[in-house]
Amino acid sequence: MKFTVLAGGIGAARLLGGLAAVADPEQITAICNVGDDLEWNGLHISPDIDSVIYTLAGIEGEWGWGVRGDTTRTLEALRDLGGDAWFTIGDLDLATHLRRTSVLRAGGTLSEATAALTAGRGLRTTVLPVTDDPHPTIVQTAEGDLPFQVYFVQHRAADTVTGFAFPGVEDTRPAPGVLEAIAECDALVIAPSNPFVSIAPVLDVPGVRDAIAHTRARRVAISPIVGGEAVKGPAAEMLRALGHEVSALGVARMYAGLIDTFILDAVDASLVPEVQALGMDAIAFDTMMVGEAGRARVAASLVATLSASMA
Amino acid sequence: MKFTVLAGGIGAARLLGGLAAVADPEQITAICNVGDDLEWNGLHISPDIDSVIYTLAGIEGEWGWGVRGDTTRTLEALRDLGGDAWFTIGDLDLATHLRRTSVLRAGGTLSEATAALTAGRGLRTTVLPVTDDPHPTIVQTAEGDLPFQVYFVQHRAADTVTGFAFPGVEDTRPAPGVLEAIAECDALVIAPSNPFVSIAPVLDVPGVRDAIAHTRARRVAISPIVGGEAVKGPAAEMLRALGHEVSALGVARMYAGLIDTFILDAVDASLVPEVQALGMDAIAFDTMMVGEAGRARVAASLVATLSASMA
Numbered sequence: 047m048k049f050t051v052l053a054g055g056i057g058a059a060r061l062l063g064g065l066a067a068v069a070d071p072e073q074i075t076a077i078c079n080v081g082d083d084l085e086w087n088g089l090h091i092s093p094d095i096d097s098v099i100y101t102l103a104g105i106e107g108e109w110g111w112g113v114r115g116d117t118t119r120t121l122e123a124l125r126d127l128g129g130d131a132w133f134t135i136g137d138l139d140l141a142t143h144l145r146r147t148s149v150l151r152a153g154g155t156l157s158e159a160t161a162a163l164t165a166g167r168g169l170r171t172t173v174l175p176v177t178d179d180p181h182p183t184i185v186q187t188a189e190g191d192l193p194f195q196v197y198f199v200q201h202r203a204a205d206t207v208t209g210f211a212f213p214g215v216e217d218t219r220p221a222p223g224v225l226e227a228i229a230e231c232d233a234l235v236i237a238p239s240n241p242f243v244s245i246a247p248v249l250d251v252p253g254v255r256d257a258i259a260h261t262r263a264r265r266v267a268i269s270p271i272v273g274g275e276a277v278k279g280p281a282a283e284m285l286r287a288l289g290h291e292v293s294a295l296g297v298a299r300m301y302a303g304l305i306d307t308f309i310l311d312a313v314d315a316s317l318v319p320e321v322q323a324l325g326m327d328a329i330a331f332d333t334m335m336v337g338e339a340g341r342a343r344v345a346a347s348l349v350a351t352l353s354a355s356m357a
Numbered sequence: 358m359k360f361t362v363l364a365g366g367i368g369a370a371r372l373l374g375g376l377a378a379v380a381d382p383e384q385i386t387a388i389c390n391v392g393d394d395l396e397w398n399g400l401h402i403s404p405d406i407d408s409v410i411y412t413l414a415g416i417e418g419e420w421g422w423g424v425r426g427d428t429t430r431t432l433e434a435l436r437d438l439g440g441d442a443w444f445t446i447g448d449l450d451l452a453t454h455l456r457r458t459s460v461l462r463a464g465g466t467l468s469e470a471t472a473a474l475t476a477g478r479g480l481r482t483t484v485l486p487v488t489d490d491p492h493p494t495i496v497q498t499a500e501g502d503l504p505f506q507v508y509f510v511q512h513r514a515a516d517t518v519t520g521f522a523f524p525g526v527e528d529t530r531p532a533p534g535v536l537e538a539i540a541e542c543d544a545l546v547i548a549p550s551n552p553f554v555s556i557a558p559v560l561d562v563p564g565v566r567d568a569i570a571h572t573r574a575r576r577v578a579i580s581p582i583v584g585g586e587a588v589k590g591p592a593a594e595m596l597r598a599l600g601h602e603v604s605a606l607g608v609a610r611m612y613a614g615l616i617d618t619f620i621l622d623a624v625d626a627s628l629v630p631e632v633q634a635l636g637m638d639a640i641a642f643d644t645m646m647v648g649e650a651g652r653a654r655v656a657a658s659l660v661a662t663l664s665a666s667m668a
Binding site: 117129140142148151162 | 451473477
């Protein structure tokens with residue numbers, strides 16, 4: 047079975063790690079959000095791509111970002127120098143951003159830089175940015191418009207969100223291989239990522255929604271909301287602030303018409319009928335990806351669900 | 358006494374360190390070569406400026422470059438990733454290049470980046486790049502034209518040098534403060550740096566030679582060649598390859614007409630009459646800058662020489 051996964055950061059990375067453990071890694075393509083990319087002291091950082099790569103390489107940090115056991119010698123020296131050090135970058139992590147920036151400054155694309163990074167880590171899974179064009183997520187708040195990482199890291203997601211903007215998204219083009227990966231897979235999986243700031247900026251790149259509408263693949267999404275809470279990050283607060291129901295059902299409504307199957311966590315099984323009423327299949331199982339075993343279990347459940355629906 | 362020092366890397370850094378110990382650091386300006394600047398994985402590196410800053414800050418590495426006691430976690434990770442890692446950058450050193458690049462990418466000049474770095478290190482000495490414009494040194498060799506660091510570090514200075522080129526030097530402008538520092542000092546000092554690849558690229562920036570010709574300052578150079586050998590680096594091989602006499606006298610000839618006083622090492626005292634015959638004062642004393650005490654001793658001898666010549 048060929049998988050294409052629309053990916054944000056941590057939730058997607060964990061799902062991909064599990065999938066690569068239970069399926070052929072070479073048959074998996076991740077299409078990654080770049081809305082939270084940032085320039086950090088002249089280096090290009092792609093946090094979602096890095097979370098995916100580090101997790102696939104088995105070296106992800108304890109909190110889902112950065113490299114496990116990393117140190118911050120350079121960051122501390124930079125802070126001592128009066129530099130811009132609010133975004134934590136570890137010493138091993140830094141090698142990734144240097145390598146990426148090296149490719150970009152030499153005229154390469156983000157796709158090419160990403161391919162260099164996956165090759166450098168010996169990965170067999172394909173990792174693609176959704177676009178090679180700049181495509182930043184702006185978080186609109188009561189205090190003004192904030193680049194995603196300013197909102198999320200510098201302000202610790204404390205501002206009240208009023209909306210999102212993706213300036214220039216209409217001029218972005220899907221990166222090479224993105225539309226093909228959607229068209230030619232057997233299973234298109236929307237990872238349990240934030241629908242507003244991880245998945246929407248992937249879907250909104252011109253051509254992506256259309257490719258999803260026309261793919262022969264089974265299209266499935268996994269809820270990032272479990273028991274009315276986000277497994278990770280500010281998705282629940284965003285749903286609430288923007289007037290959505292803060293539940294897996296609220297997320298399912300956002301994907302209505304786009305997908306065939308919605309997967310809820312077992313604790314939300316009571317929502318299955320309401321999700322089905324949106325015109326999609328709904329299945330509930332334990333989606334908590336704790337540890338490598340947990341990731342593999344969720345991925346195996348996903349594969350079983352897909353196999354059953356294709357039978 | 359106000360000092361302006363034309364500076365390359367290590368020899369200049371040591372002289373400046375000594376001078377800052379025996380004179381008022383606020384009365385010292387270093388005008389630094391940028392010909393060996395390089396872009397390293399997207400970061401702008403200015404090796405001569407950094408050697409000067411680290412030495413003034415008292416944190417220079419054992420070999421005159423980088424930061425003492427530095428580690429190379431990021432560099433090793435970058436090498437493992439298949440990145441460009443032939444130029445050694447330590448973890449603490451890296452903070453400097455990130456800070457500099459951050460200023461440059463935000464539209465700042467190399468002067469502004471350098472000022473941020475000296476401020477970050479709490480230095481009172483002024484450190485200026487000779488120019489804010491790109492001004493690379495190309496080493497012409499039997500095997501082709503090489504950027505300076507490719508010749509010096511990657512090829513370990515093993516190629517036979519046939520000449521030097523400074524493409525575009527005619528379009529460079531002195532950085533803010535450079536011509537003023539030359540015009541308004543009491544002592545203009547050419548550091549014991551490589552005359553071909555450290556001092557020439559400083560002198561060749563339009564306006565610099567003219568400012569030196571018209572300054573009221575006493576103009577003095579210290580020989581980087583002692584006993585027919587370079588204290589550090591490939592200056593002796595370059596003198597030989599280009600048909601110069603490989604001695605302090607060979608260097609003095611290159612500065613004839615530009616300076617008032619030439620300082621030789623005590624071991625070369627026998628060359629004093631020949632240097633004087635070039636139309637400049639010549640004085641010999643122990644110029645070896647071993648340790649902090651050695652640097653201060655040489656600086657004190659320099660100050661004494663200057664005081665005597667101005668009396």
